[in-house]
Amino acid sequence: MSSPDLLRFLSSAFTEPIRDPLWGNIFLSPALERLAYSPPFSKLGRIKQLGPAFLVYPGATHTRRAHSIGVFHMARRLAWALAAKGQLDFCSLEGLQSYLVAALCHDLGHFPYAHSLKELPLEEHEALTAKELLSEPLSGLARAAGADPVASAAIVDKRADDGGDREIRFFRGLLSGVLDPDKLDYLNRDAFFCGVPYGIQDSDFILQRLAVGPGDALAIEERGLMSVEGLLFSKYLMYRSVYWHKGVRSATAMIKKAVLLALNEGALVPADLYGLDDDGFYAKLRAIPFAPFALAEAVFEGRIYGAVLDLPFDAGDPRHASLLDLGSRLKLEEALAAEAGGRVGGIDLVIDVPEGVSFETDLPVMREDTRRVDGRAMPFSESPTVFTPPVVAGFARSLRRIRVFAREASDRLAAAALDLLG
Numbered sequence: 467m468s469s470p471d472l473l474r475f476l477s478s479a480f481t482e483p484i485r486d487p488l489w490g491n492i493f494l495s496p497a498l499e500r501l502a503y504s505p506p507f508s509k510l511g512r513i514k515q516l517g518p519a520f521l522v523y524p525g526a527t528h529t530r531r532a533h534s535i536g537v538f539h540m541a542r543r544l545a546w547a548l549a550a551k552g553q554l555d556f557c558s559l560e561g562l563q564s565y566l567v568a569a570l571c572h573d574l575g576h577f578p579y580a581h582s583l584k585e586l587p588l589e590e591h592e593a594l595t596a597k598e599l600l601s602e603p604l605s606g607l608a609r610a611a612g613a614d615p616v617a618s619a620a621i622v623d624k625r626a627d628d629g630g631d632r633e634i635r636f637f638r639g640l641l642s643g644v645l646d647p648d649k650l651d652y653l654n655r656d657a658f659f660c661g662v663p664y665g666i667q668d669s670d671f672i673l674q675r676l677a678v679g680p681g682d683a684l685a686i687e688e689r690g691l692m693s694v695e696g697l698l699f700s701k702y703l704m705y706r707s708v709y710w711h712k713g714v715r716s717a718t719a720m721i722k723k724a725v726l727l728a729l730n731e732g733a734l735v736p737a738d739l740y741g742l743d744d745d746g747f748y749a750k751l752r753a754i755p756f757a758p759f760a761l762a763e764a765v766f767e768g769r770i771y772g773a774v775l776d777l778p779f780d781a782g783d784p785r786h787a788s789l790l791d792l793g794s795r796l797k798l799e800e801a802l803a804a805e806a807g808g809r810v811g812g813i814d815l816v817i818d819v820p821e822g823v824s825f826e827t828d829l830p831v832m833r834e835d836t837r838r839v840d841g842r843a844m845p846f847s848e849s850p851t852v853f854t855p856p857v858v859a860g861f862a863r864s865l866r867r868i869r870v871f872a873r874e875a876s877d878r879l880a881a882a883a884l885d886l887l888g
Contacts, residue, residue, distance in 0.1 A: 578742055583725060585792060595619075671693060680830060
């Protein structure tokens with residue numbers, strides 16, 4: 467289908483407004499509006515986007531539903547910008563609609579409490595999303611919106627077989643990449659609701675400078691290079707100030723340990739944690755009549771543990787590297803509790819090691835001398851930017867810190883933690 471035809475569709479088919487505090491009016495098609503008010507999608511309105519971050523930033527009570535609608539909005543605008551440049555001629559209308567459904571539904575399988583359950587032995591939320599899209603009522607609602615549910619599921623879940631389909635590979639790159647609609651919404655939205663300036667992006671300028679590059683990869687014009695730089699720095703600052711704030715990390719580690727203990731003791735199985743909203747998650751943990759719930763209840767009541775040790779993570783230190791295994795981490799927590807003595811027990815402290823964060827930069831940069839990028843695109847790492855690979859690696863390294871959080875601080879506990887890990 468020609469880009470002008472897709473442009474007419476993108477300009478005229480979306481007539482149903484939803485008022486959003488960040489983007490203003492977001493327009494859905496009538497069929498997508500029905501999907502956005504379906505029970506599986508409405509559940510996202512009962513899951514806080516940033517999980518326990520509201521304990522530190524009281525305004526951070528926005529939901530995954532609001533974020534998902536925002537991602538759809540940015541996905542539609544991104545497609546509109548490329549179609550306006552005549553660069554979507556290889557895309558079908560069904561492919562475009564499958565991409566828009568994927569953007570709207572990309573977080574359907576997400577767990578409560580943000581990324582507190584990351585690293586646990588659970589299915590990836592993208593795979594759970596794909597299963598929802600392939601099941602009723604969403605598969606029927608997706609088809610009614612002109613999408614192929616199989617394609618939408620494959621766009622969300624990168625591990626799904628794409629069958630060699632060019633459009634699926636292309637739209638996957640649009641939905642999840644360096645300058646994707648997910649980041650353009652969550653960085654702006656999270657900053658807005660937390661009341662911090664760090665995540666704000668010039669979305670209009672970014673969209674003006676995007677193009678389709680070699681191998682159907684999303685590219686940025688050289689004049690838009692600072693857009694990538696701005697996003698990298700914003701992501702760094704948001705991790706530093708919000709996502710990995712020590713109070714947020716404490717609550718995250720406490721919830722993670724509570725669920726891990728419940729799984730290890732057979733009080734929960736992975737399937738128990740799928741399809742829950744925040745209240746359902748709380749009810750599951752509350753039904754456990756021993757240690758895991760006591761740890762989780764402290765978070766639910768806002769009694770997050772304070773830090774007694776805070777030091778950089780060193781991947782070359784065997785003591786630090788061993789903490790990447792959750793079982794080893796539990797054993798070290800028990801050993802640390804024993805070293806601390808007194809009334810310190812296993813659930814009175816948690817060790818937190820954030821997962822590695824990626825600062826993607828593999829975005830082709832279009833040279834100024836041509837509007838086409840075939841054979842004339844350069845890697846971002848070779849462009850005139852201060853964000854060289856060592857600088858980007860330094861960003862990730864500086865953010866990653868080991869922290870020991872405890873219900874009650876003591877000099878003996880701090881000294882034991884430093885002796886074991888420092």
